[in-house]
């Protein structure tokens with residue numbers, strides 16, 4: 001297994017390191033002002049105060065010279081850390097040879113498709129083909145179209161809390177109102193079902209029973225005539241729901257969904273865009289449940305430092321798809337391909353065993369977080385696998401009332417002032433997701449948690465009990 005010293009060498013020598021008198025500092029503020037003037041207000045960093053100028057391993061550097069511990073891995077993208085030396089070497093070697101390859105067959109695309117196939121869970125491994133895109137949204141859009149073309153059916157089942165993207169098709173699957181409302185009407189033919197949430201379980205049942213009830217309700221909905229559910233092409237589901245609250249449902253849920261789909265001739269699309277790529281302690285999160293999808297969508301961690309996504313489909317559907325009907329000009333970029341291959345090699349290296357390490361270190365950090373939560377008024381419901389760890393911020397641990405967004409925002413801002421980058425998520429916006437690079441050292445992970453705990457406790461003490 002890779003040593004802590006080897007991992008430390010991938011990041012900045014001292015993290016965090018806050019050197020500017022104020023945060024954001026003058027240089028960062030100037031960049032933010034220009035972003036407000038020249039970038040669209042719909043950009044993801046609209047409320048952001050942290051400006052990134054450099055990134056190394058599990059560290060982020062801003063223009064004022066501050067260095068932050070990155071507990072978000074660039075939204076679960078930098079699983080191997082930013083600018084990993086092997087990735088940088090792959091970029092340098094490829095850049096002078098070929099980058100753009102639209103409309104042509106290229107060796108790096110074929111090689112990546114083979115590597116992706118080899119990385120898949122048994123049942124897809126060696127028995128699949130892949131379409132390439134540049135974002136998770138694009139991969140899911142494509143999977144929806146494929147499901148319709150393959151089955152000749154039109155409806156899609158998705159789950160409450162899901163985030164599958166922001167384009168017109170995928171937006172209809174995504175349930176967050178702030179994304180949907182300005183852009184209606186949505187694509188029709190989408191049915192949303194409850195997704196198990198062990199912290200606030202469906203129908204107030206115990207987690208296993210709640211998961212079983214979710215699956216049973218799905219089966220019921222699909223078998224009830226005249227409800228629009230008799231024409232379903234696919235069920236799309238995150239193996240572990242990410243944006244919806246870093247949820248880790250009982251494994252029985254995904255197995256039950258697989259069984260229902262198989263029995264009803266419905267395709268199962270697993271969205272592994274955020275949970276995949278080694279984040280949960282397996283290469284693909286569905287491997288925990290031993291569930292094999294008909295199609296898997298993936299993006300973030302596979303592409304890493306360059307944008308890349310894909311839909312990997314069981315080969316039994318190869319003849320069902322109209323040749324040349326799903327094309328994106330900038331996809332199959334050779335630079336992105338070699339970066340993805342380097343990422344897969346790093347993640348799947350047996351000697352370094354980054355994924356195996358994330359199981360052990362993730363468990364240690366979860367215990368540390370449970371300890372911190374035990375002393376806190378706001379922190380509750382620690383859960384997760386590997387480096388996919390969620391914790392709730394609540395106003396009241398008994399009622400589980402979510403903490404108001406103002407205080408959640410204040411905690412995250414305080415984290416940044418202290419030198420740690422942390423993100424929230426969840427249906428109420430009050431879940432904290434801890435998703436650092438798999439290459440973070442134990443020491444940095446623990447320090448990130450300590451600073452997070454400090455930020456929470458400072459906001460707690462400003463709040464009347």
Ligand SMILES: Cc1ncc(COP(=O)(O)O)c(C=O)c1O
Nearest residue numbers: 135136137163164165242273274
């Ligand atoms: C599970 C899941 N699916 C799809 C997407 C969309 O990916 P992208 O932002 O690359 O379009 C995301 C993004 O966070 C995601 O978490």
